[in-house]
Amino acid sequence: MLWTVDPASDEPLYAQLVTQARLAVTRGDLTPGERLPAARELATSLDLNVHTVLRAYQQLRDEGLVDLRRSRGAVVTGTPADLTAVEEALARFVAAARQARLSPEATTTLLQEELKR
Amino acid sequence: MNAHHDSPAPTWRRRARRSTLWSTLVGLGLTGAAAAVVWSWRDQLPDQVATHWGAGGVPDDTMSVTGMIVVATATTVGLLILFAAIGLAWGSSASTRRTTAAAAVWSGALGASLLLVTAGFQRGSDTPDTATLPGWALAVVLLAPLVPAGVAAFLVPGDPHQPAEEPVDPAAPRATLSDSERAVWIRRVTGGPGVWIGVVAVAGIVLMSLLTQLWVMLVLAAAMAALFAAMFAFVVQVDSAGLVARSALGWPRARIPADEVLSASVIQVNPLGDFGGWGWRVGFQGGRVGIVLRSGEALLVERSGGRGFVVTVDGAAEAAALLNTMADRARSDAAS
Numbered sequence: 001m002l003w004t005v006d007p008a009s010d011e012p013l014y015a016q017l018v019t020q021a022r023l024a025v026t027r028g029d030l031t032p033g034e035r036l037p038a039a040r041e042l043a044t045s046l047d048l049n050v051h052t053v054l055r056a057y058q059q060l061r062d063e064g065l066v067d068l069r070r071s072r073g074a075v076v077t078g079t080p081a082d083l084t085a086v087e088e089a090l091a092r093f094v095a096a097a098r099q100a101r102l103s104p105e106a107t108t109t110l111l112q113e114e115l116k117r
Numbered sequence: 118m119n120a121h122h123d124s125p126a127p128t129w130r131r132r133a134r135r136s137t138l139w140s141t142l143v144g145l146g147l148t149g150a151a152a153a154v155v156w157s158w159r160d161q162l163p164d165q166v167a168t169h170w171g172a173g174g175v176p177d178d179t180m181s182v183t184g185m186i187v188v189a190t191a192t193t194v195g196l197l198i199l200f201a202a203i204g205l206a207w208g209s210s211a212s213t214r215r216t217t218a219a220a221a222v223w224s225g226a227l228g229a230s231l232l233l234v235t236a237g238f239q240r241g242s243d244t245p246d247t248a249t250l251p252g253w254a255l256a257v258v259l260l261a262p263l264v265p266a267g268v269a270a271f272l273v274p275g276d277p278h279q280p281a282e283e284p285v286d287p288a289a290p291r292a293t294l295s296d297s298e299r300a301v302w303i304r305r306v307t308g309g310p311g312v313w314i315g316v317v318a319v320a321g322i323v324l325m326s327l328l329t330q331l332w333v334m335l336v337l338a339a340a341m342a343a344l345f346a347a348m349f350a351f352v353v354q355v356d357s358a359g360l361v362a363r364s365a366l367g368w369p370r371a372r373i374p375a376d377e378v379l380s381a382s383v384i385q386v387n388p389l390g391d392f393g394g395w396g397w398r399v400g401f402q403g404g405r406v407g408i409v410l411r412s413g414e415a416l417l418v419e420r421s422g423g424r425g426f427v428v429t430v431d432g433a434a435e436a437a438a439l440l441n442t443m444a445d446r447a448r449s450d451a452a453s
Binding site for chain 2: 001003005006045047
């Protein structure tokens with residue numbers, strides 16, 4: 001698959017990698033059992049610090065998309081959950097918060113309160 | 118091609134002539150020297166020497182000493198002509214010259230080891246019937262020639278770095294990348310019909326060694342299994358450095374620096390028609406080096422010095438576009 005990073009973009013470099021991997025899994029370009037490139041190789045090819053790539057892989061593991069093993073590297077395990085409904089609800093939530101002129105901090109606090117319930 | 122520059126073709130032709138000449142002479146010399154040694158033994162050999170052995174190492178075919186020498190030498194000469202023709206016609210890439218030089222030396226060494234081993238242990242015996250073949254003899258005949266062949270491969274120099282003088286083909290596809298964007302394309306290539314041919318071949322040799330109880334043939338089976346394992350799983354990578362196609366075992370490996378790329382494109386490959394089979398190949402068309410695992414979509418890289426490289430890989434269009442873009446960048450980096 002094609003991996004790209006753009007240092008001129010506002011999005012952090014590791015997050016750019018995460019987004020692409022997530023998209024590739026959704027599209028079926030990366031299938032379960034497939035191995036991601038070795039972090040050091042990807043870092044060399046993209047002229048990145050190896051920790052940037054490792055951070056992306058850790059994030060993908062936290063999202064349940066890959067399995068990280070010392071011996072085999074990062075292996076694609078699952079397909080990402082369908083987040084469409086969550087994303088739509090979140091967009092409505094943020095729009096409502098803005099209309100009520102809530103500060104970002106207050107909005108985040110409301111969300112955290114709701115998560116505790 | 119590119120007639121407006123100092124033509125690159127004669128450069129590789131000169132290299133191909135050199136490596137073909139010395140490897141053919143070495144091959145001929147090895148078999149010739151062995152033939153002379155065996156001829157000097159003729160008084161100590163039976164009139165008819167055993168030349169073929171059935172199960173259990175019992176001879177089942179014989180020949181005169183002269184006949185054996187003639188057959189071994191003719192076989193070697195035939196192989197030398199074949200490998201010289203391949204090297205001279207298609208030796209544009211160093212890997213091809215290396216392989217054909219190694220094959221020529223191997224042919225000569227095989228002829229020599231066949232003659233020496235066959236005649237060697239029949240010295241002093243009166244009849245071929247008593248000449249049973251020890252088990253290790255076959256292993257020596259098959260494995261010993263690999264040593265000088267390996268040395269020959271090592272002695273053939275690699276291609277010098279030849280940055281292209283002309284820009285990348287403007288009509289070739291490009292990747293849509295912003296100036297600051299970095300990119301790498303990675304894809305695995307595995308399987309194809311070659312795997313099944315390999316499995317059948319190795320299983321066949323194992324079966325034969327079980328039936329004939331010639332256990333040294335298992336060495337041959339193991340060597341072939343290793344060869345097939347190296348040939349039928351590759352990782353193809355395109356980035357700012359250029360293209361690398363490396364076997365899953367790490368070797369063999371093909372590397373094309375971005376500044377040697379004239380044009381990358383997608384072609385359709387017919388393994389038998391274009392390359393005569395599967396695996397690491399030299400193509401019938403202009404000595405293109407091919408990593409050919411299946412038919413269909415493949416990435417073609419036209420390279421400086423009259424060279425070409427093909428690898429059968431899915432998503433070749435994306436790889437070709439990125440490689441052309443990286444080749445553009447290598448040109449502008451060199452200019453600035």
